[in-house]
Structure formats: structure tokens, C-alpha cells
Amino acid sequence: MRRTATAMLVLMAAIFAVSHWAMGAYPQWAPGLGYVNAFAEAAMVGGLADWFAVTALFRHPLSVPIPHTAIIPRKKDRIADTMAQFLRDNFLTPSVVARRMRRMNVAEALGGFLVNREGGERSRFMGGGAELIAEVLESLDPERLGLRVRAGLAGQLSKIELATLLGSLLENLIADGRHRPLLDGLIRWAGLTLEDNEEAVREIIRSRANSVLRWTGLDARISSSVLDGVYRLLAEVLVDPEHPMRGRIDTALVKLAAQLKTDPELQAKVEAVKMDLLENPALADWWMGVWERIRRSLIARARNPESGIGTELREGMREIGRALQQDARLQSQINRFSRRTAVGMTSRYGAQIVALVSETVKRWDAGTVSDRIESAVGRDLQFIRINGTLVGGLVGITLHAVVQVF
DSSP states (O other), X not given: OHHHHHHHHHHHHHHHHHHHHHHHHOGGGXXXXXXHHHHHHHHHHXXXXXXXXXXXXXXXXXGOOOTTOSHHHHTHHHHHHXXXXXXXXXXXXXXXXXXXXXXXXXXXXXXXXXXXXXXXXXXXXXXXXXXXXXXXXXXXXXXXXXXXXXXXXXXXXXXXXXXXXXXXXXXXXXXXXXXXXXXXXXXXXXXXXXXXXXXXXXXXXXXXXXXXXXXXXXXXXXXXHHHHHHHHHHHHHHHOTTOHHHHHHHHHHHHHHHHHHHOHHHHHHHHHHHHHHHHOHHHHHHHHHHHHHHHHHHHHHHHOXXXXXXXXXXXXXXXXXXXXXXXXXXXXXXXHHHHHHHHHHHHHHHHHHHHHHHHHHHHSXXXXXXXXXXXXXXXXHHHHHHHHHHHHHHHHHHHHHHHHHO
């Protein structure tokens, strides 16, 4: 556009020169050429005047230090302060931010982003999230992190009254009958364990028998009878929901639950066992091994595009997005939090932001300020020159016509 405006000015100068020559060379065409000459002359003056005005804003015309030119470079610091003041008065005030934030549903917009975007930015967002997980896990010292996690878990567990918690849990399980499948599993486990170790049990029974029973061979019959009796009892308890043994077990469990909640002596024993476990070096070593396997597995899954971690992240984000879109109470809470956060940041950091803008502009050199403002205004600056050329030409031809008439 700058070249176009300059070319138009050169064209007007050429037309002016040619028309002025033609008026002397061809007198018979002088009346018509007079209008052309007047248009070109006034257009050239208008174009030159607007070129000077536009150029004077940003630099010295033709590098001549004419007074009151290069206005923007000379007023750079004042412009910086004015921009900062405008930003502070119109944008970075708590009332303006709060009023603007009230019109925005941040939670719903965020929910729409998480639910609807299947590719593009969302894919990069998910991929970046998985890579961030891997990088965070790699950058942290695994041993120190494991120790911190272990210390945190141990600290939380040490505060829990484990006996009371176990008593309440056991009481609820018994009340709802949810302990029965667990009891059935324990009975099956006892039977299978007994079957797998039958020879060892027989040997224990024979070793307890006296020499007379071993000499007569009755020890083998006794061990078989004991094992058969135990197998039969387990089978009967397993298949009969109303077996008396189950009732006795339930009664014992109810008593144990009550003792766990009320018996100080039993509670002290449970707490002692808990603290012994937490302070046991073997448990610490076991936890460090578990943590390291978890950490390496997470890193491998995050780095592997074929793993399900991306899908899991996507599904998790989608669920969060649906909740943000559908739950009015959650939207209200998040929007209120966002508004308070924005207002708080404005109140706390508004002055620093404004000072940053002002100081940044002041640090720019004059040429940078001029170039950036000129680029921001853009093509309109050159349209000023073009319009000035055309308007000047129209004014010139109008004045020439008025002179001819009067």
C-alpha cells in the first residue's frame, strides 16, 4: 500500500508535467487540459501533504529534523504511561473484571472443550498431558519421592484409630450380611490348604500319638478320622447357610466388632501392631519396591502410544466435561471460584501488570515503537495518502471550474 500511494503521487506529478507542457504546445486543447492540470496539481499537493503528515507521525520526513515531526518516537515514554493508564482504568480494575466474569460461564465453556473436541488441539492436549506425566515422574528423585510418599502414608495411617475403624467396618459387614461371601471363601481356602498339606497334617497327628498307637498302626486311622471329620465339617458349613457353626462365627464376629470399638486393651494391642508394621524396615523395603514398579509402569504407559493411558485420560476428561456442562451447582461453584480468582489477581497483581506494560514499552527503542504502531494501524495509513491525493485532485478541479465560471 505504501508503494501504491507513492506510485499514485508520482503519476499525478507526471500528469501535471505532461498537461502543463501540452497546454503550451496545443493551445486549442488548453481549456480541457486546464482541468486535467488543475486536478493533477491539487492531487500532487494533497498527496505530498498527507505523505508529510503520515511520515511525521513515525519519523523525520526525508531524515530532516523538522520541528514537531517523529512524534511517536519522541513521545514514546508518554505513550507507554498512557497505555498503562488506559489498561489500568478500563481492564485491570476489580469491578470491571467482576462484571465481565459474571457474563462468562467458564465451567460450561471448559466442559464443552473437554467433551466436544476429538482432534486437533484436544489430541495435542491429551498427548501433552501424558508426556507431562512421564517427564514429571522421571524428573523427580525416585527414592526421595518414594520416601516422601511412604512418610505421608505412614503419617496419615498413624493418625487413624485402626481398631475403631475395623470394628465399625466389621459391624457394617455383619449387619448387611456382606461377610458371608468372604466367610465362604475362607472356608474353601481352608479346605484347599488342608488338602494341599494333608501329609504334613497326618505327620503332625502321628507325632503326637504315643508309641503304643504307632506300634498298633492306630495313628494312621486316627489321623484319617480327624481329617475326614474336618473335611466333613467344612463341607457342611459351606453348603448349609443355617449351620450352627455359622451362627457361632457370627456371634464371635459381633463380639469382636464391639470389643474393637470399646475395649481399650484390645485397641491398644491393635495400635501397637499397626505401629510395629509401620516401623518395620521390611515393610519399608517392600513399599519402595512397589512404588518403583508403579513409577516405571506409569512412565512406560505414558510414553507408549499404544497403551490405554491416552484413552483413560480422554475418558476421564470427557466425564469431567459432562459434569461441568450438566451440573448447575458445580458450574456455579467453579464460576464463582474463577471470578474470585480473577478479581483477586487483578487486585493483587494489577499494578505490577500495568508497570510491566509501561516499562516494557519504555525499554523499546524508538524505531521498534514506530514500526509496531505503524504495523498495527496497517493499510489505513496509506489509504490516508491515497484519499488525500484523490480529494486534493477533486478540490483542485472544483476550484478551477469555479474560477472559469466567475
